[in-house]
Amino acid sequence: MMKFALAGNPNSGKTTLFNGLTGATAHVGNWPGVTVDKREGLYKKCAEPISIVDLPGIYSLSPYTPEEVIARNFVLEENPDCVINIVDATNLERNLYLTTQLMEIDVPMVIALNMIDVVDKSGDRINEKELEQRLGLPVIRVSALKGEGLQELMERAYQASKQKRNGVTVLEDSALKHLISDITIALDGQNVQNPLFHAIKLIEQDELEVEMHKETVKMVEAFKKTFTDELFGNDFEALIADGRYKYITNNFSVVMQHKNPDRFRLTKSDRIDKALTHRIWGIPIFLGILFFIFHLTFSEDLFFLGSIFGLPELPEAWYTPEGDPINFWVLLLSCFYNGGVFSPGCIINNLWNEIIVGIPFGALQGLVEESGMQSWAIGLINNGIIDGLCGVLSFLPWILTLFCLFSILEDSGYMARVAFILDRLFRKFGLSGRAFMPMIMGFGCSVPAMINTRTLADDKERTATVRVIPFFSCGAKLPILTAIAGGIVAAYGVGNADIITYSMYVLGIVTAVISVLAMRSTTLKGETPPFIMELPAYHPPRFKSLILLLWDKAKHFIKKAFTIILASTIIIWVLTHFDFSWKLLEDDQINQSILAQLGMLFQPLFTPMGFGSQLGQFGWVFVVAAVTGLIAKENVIATFSTLAACLMAVSGLDFGNLAINAEDGIDAVRAMIQATGITVPALLSFIAFNMTTIPCFAAVATAKSELINKKTYNLTLLFWVVTSYIVGAVVYTVGSWWWTAFIWALVAALAVVVIKLYNLRRNS
Amino acid sequence: MGPGEILLIVACSAIVISVVISYFIRKKQGKTCCGDCSSCGGTCSCNKKSK
Numbered sequence: 032m033m034k035f036a037l038a039g040n041p042n043s044g045k046t047t048l049f050n051g052l053t054g055a056t057a058h059v060g061n062w063p064g065v066t067v068d069k070r071e072g073l074y075k076k077c078a079e080p081i082s083i084v085d086l087p088g089i090y091s092l093s094p095y096t097p098e099e100v101i102a103r104n105f106v107l108e109e110n111p112d113c114v115i116n117i118v119d120a121t122n123l124e125r126n127l128y129l130t131t132q133l134m135e136i137d138v139p140m141v142i143a144l145n146m147i148d149v150v151d152k153s154g155d156r157i158n159e160k161e162l163e164q165r166l167g168l169p170v171i172r173v174s175a176l177k178g179e180g181l182q183e184l185m186e187r188a189y190q191a192s193k194q195k196r197n198g199v200t201v202l203e204d205s206a207l208k209h210l211i212s213d214i215t216i217a218l219d220g221q222n223v224q225n226p227l228f229h230a231i232k233l234i235e236q237d238e239l240e241v242e243m244h245k246e247t248v249k250m251v252e253a254f255k256k257t258f259t260d261e262l263f264g265n266d267f268e269a270l271i272a273d274g275r276y277k278y279i280t281n282n283f284s285v286v287m288q289h290k291n292p293d294r295f296r297l298t299k300s301d302r303i304d305k306a307l308t309h310r311i312w313g314i315p316i317f318l319g320i321l322f323f324i325f326h327l328t329f330s331e332d333l334f335f336l337g338s339i340f341g342l343p344e345l346p347e348a349w350y351t352p353e354g355d356p357i358n359f360w361v362l363l364l365s366c367f368y369n370g371g372v373f374s375p376g377c378i379i380n381n382l383w384n385e386i387i388v389g390i391p392f393g394a395l396q397g398l399v400e401e402s403g404m405q406s407w408a409i410g411l412i413n414n415g416i417i418d419g420l421c422g423v424l425s426f427l428p429w430i431l432t433l434f435c436l437f438s439i440l441e442d443s444g445y446m447a448r449v450a451f452i453l454d455r456l457f458r459k460f461g462l463s464g465r466a467f468m469p470m471i472m473g474f475g476c477s478v479p480a481m482i483n484t485r486t487l488a489d490d491k492e493r494t495a496t497v498r499v500i501p502f503f504s505c506g507a508k509l510p511i512l513t514a515i516a517g518g519i520v521a522a523y524g525v526g527n528a529d530i531i532t533y534s535m536y537v538l539g540i541v542t543a544v545i546s547v548l549a550m551r552s553t554t555l556k557g558e559t560p561p562f563i564m565e566l567p568a569y570h571p572p573r574f575k576s577l578i579l580l581l582w583d584k585a586k587h588f589i590k591k592a593f594t595i596i597l598a599s600t601i602i603i604w605v606l607t608h609f610d611f612s613w614k615l616l617e618d619d620q621i622n623q624s625i626l627a628q629l630g631m632l633f634q635p636l637f638t639p640m641g642f643g644s645q646l647g648q649f650g651w652v653f654v655v656a657a658v659t660g661l662i663a664k665e666n667v668i669a670t671f672s673t674l675a676a677c678l679m680a681v682s683g684l685d686f687g688n689l690a691i692n693a694e695d696g697i698d699a700v701r702a703m704i705q706a707t708g709i710t711v712p713a714l715l716s717f718i719a720f721n722m723t724t725i726p727c728f729a730a731v732a733t734a735k736s737e738l739i740n741k742k743t744y745n746l747t748l749l750f751w752v753v754t755s756y757i758v759g760a761v762v763y764t765v766g767s768w769w770w771t772a773f774i775w776a777l778v779a780a781l782a783v784v785v786i787k788l789y790n791l792r793r794n795s
Numbered sequence: 796m797g798p799g800e801i802l803l804i805v806a807c808s809a810i811v812i813s814v815v816i817s818y819f820i821r822k823k824q825g826k827t828c829c830g831d832c833s834s835c836g837g838t839c840s841c842n843k844k845s846k
Contacts, residue, residue, distance in 0.1 A: 402799065403799075404797065404799045404800060404803075405796070405797075405800055408799065408800045408803050411803065411807070412803070594810075594814050594817075595814060597810055597814075598810050598811045598814035598815070601807045601810060601811055602811060728818075732822070
């Protein structure tokens with residue numbers, strides 16, 4: 032099968048083009064460095080199917096970063112039939128630097144002039160025919176975002192792939208050309224493929240080339256002695272780079288015609304940046320935007336209108352004595368308003384739970400009740416499987432709303448600015464702003480976030496970042512946060528769910544910052560690498576890619592619910608309905624079950640965090656939930672939902688049929704609160720523990736493969752356990768007894784002193 | 796125990812066993828992909844234990 036490679040600068044639109052050509056839904060972000068490895072897809076609209084390989088974004092073919100090595104090795108060693116060089120038309124001159132290097136390789140090549148629509152809109156003009164003539168390569172106008180010009184691009188690439196092409200250099204200095212020619216001939220004589228490219232890289236003393244052609248290096252050095260340059264002397268790398276830029280400047284300033292001759296004027300993005308990246312207001316604006324996102328997702332009092340204007344709740348007469356709405360219209364209205372206007376996230380969530388999940392699953396439970404099956408079978412289906420699944424599925428709309436809003440921020444280009452804003456702050460803690468991008472990805476899923484740390488050049492910085500990524504609460508942890516926040520508000524009537532959730536997210540970030548500070552001051556001490564990042568222009572998010580992202584997220588969540596979560600709920604139900612002699616137990620005998628006995632065994636260990644021995648006979652449910660969360664974090668709420676019916680049976684509480692109630696995950700937490708008497712600080716400590724402890728299996732496996740060696744991996748596991756224990760204990764003790772804040776402050780001060788002494792000893 | 800209960804036991808066992816087996820197969824193949832492609836910049840390469 033034919034193979035075409037997509038190569039270009041970071042954030043030039045390669046992945047958008049890849050998605051457009053192959054129908055894939057790979058993650059696209061408006062910041063440089065989203066793609067860290069190559070990926071393949073299939074294009075079927077040509078004369079024959081073509082495999083498309085999306086390479087990570089690179090600025091050159093020099094091996095400065097892992098991405099550059101991946102892209103270079105692919106083009107040189109995998110012999111693609113054609114290279115499609117994506118050039119950002121809004122940044123033509125800079126993008127052509129890579130083009131001049133790719134041209135030196137003996138591979139058919141076409142230029143995709145991407146984002147040409149943005150250039151046209153600005154009134155500027157690129158003469159692509161002139162560009163094509165000067166480069167000697169086909170140039171095609173495309174807009175990957177709008178899907179324009181893709182068919183023509185592939186047809187021209189297909190035609191180009193049928194013809195052999197030899198590499199050419201753009202370096203015009205005659206003495207340098209002579210030197211390159213001599214070495215090219217010598218390499219060609221040794222049957223080296225792509226001799227021109229290797230010759231130039233050998234002259235540059237490229238470390239990979241020197242390693243590959245050890246025997247030729249001496250000859251190259253001998254050739255180089257015959258050459259001197261007045262300006263650069265023997266710095267051949269600088270000399271060649273200068274030669275490329277001279278060629279670009281001389282040839283391509285005529286290709287680009289600017290509508291406004293003063294092209295260094297402030298653009299719209301620059302003007303927005305003046306406010307959003309302000310050195311003082313930048314971080315408060317970011318925190319404000321973050322809070323606004325949480326408010327739009329979780330608040331039951333949008334813009335606090337209910338509190339400000341004292342809006343009334345729906346009349347009691349509209350509800351039955353059991354608390355159910357008297358008809359469908361009241362039910363529908365209560366999804367939008369009840370003493371305050373609900374946020375969009377809450378409205379979608381209510382509609383989902385009341386109508387889409389509640390009605391069919393409620394009906395299914397009714398059918399099971401009337402099926403005439405034995406009581407244990409009814410219990411397994413209704414209380415184990417359906418309640419467990421509904422408990423997790425009830426959070427899907429909130430997850431999608433939150434990710435939709437995060438994705439809008441990312442697509443707009445704002446997240447790249449946040450990395451820039453935070454660089455100064457991060458630098459104080461031993462990280463560069465670059466480390467922020469994987470951390471932000473951690474809000475989605477820890478696995479790709481850990482993979483994205485490959486873009487960090489320094490191993491110690493990378494290890495520190497991998498370790499703190501799980502503290503950035505991922506989508507799977509969201510049900511824990513929202514269910515417990517909702518449970519606290521419902522059971523204790525304190526606070527707002529959105530503020531509690533937001534605070535726990537911020538706690539995760541603060542824990543990450545403190546952990547990095549501790550690591551980079553002690554075991555992972557090292558220089559913080561400089562941070563250079565190209566800020567992309569702001570642009571409105573693309574509706575289609577937003578929908579595809581949400582679809583992917585929903586698909587993944589539902590698939591996980593009906594596989595891992597479903598299997599877990601079955602296992603949990605079995606373990607709570609059998610004792611060690613495998614005798615079937617009734618719901619009210621739950622404390623004799625295998626799970627309860629095991630949970631009770633470990634319960635004392637969690638006492639410092641508030642959900643251990645002090646909770647009495649049912650306290651083990653929190654221990655069990657925390658452990659099942661190690662498989663997948665959604666399991667925590669699935670465990671609560673599965674156990675809720677049993678606890679209600681024992682404790683005499685009744686919340687009705689959980690599956691037909693709204694927010695049934697929240698009701699499951701309410702059942703836990705009432706059955707165990709757990710306090711608010713202990714619940715917050717439980718969230719903090721789950722946020723910072725060992726992440727799910729998939730994330731642990733990724734950490735193992737991404738970390739530098741097994742010792743670092745084992746230390747990382749230990750780090751997660753210790754950190755979660757400390758954070759949980761701090762949250763509980765400070766929340767329970769304010770005066771202990773003073774003691775913990777003293778402990779923190781002592782830790783700082785110990786770190787300083789450790790460093791002094793190490794330095795001496 | 797009626798046919799409904801037997802069917803339930805078989806179905807539940809099949810679900811649990813298939814999830815466990817698929818986990819071990821993926822582990823043996825060295826796959827670490829979480830399956831959540833919506834946040835992923837690595838896609839198919841997540842499956843390789845490459846550094």
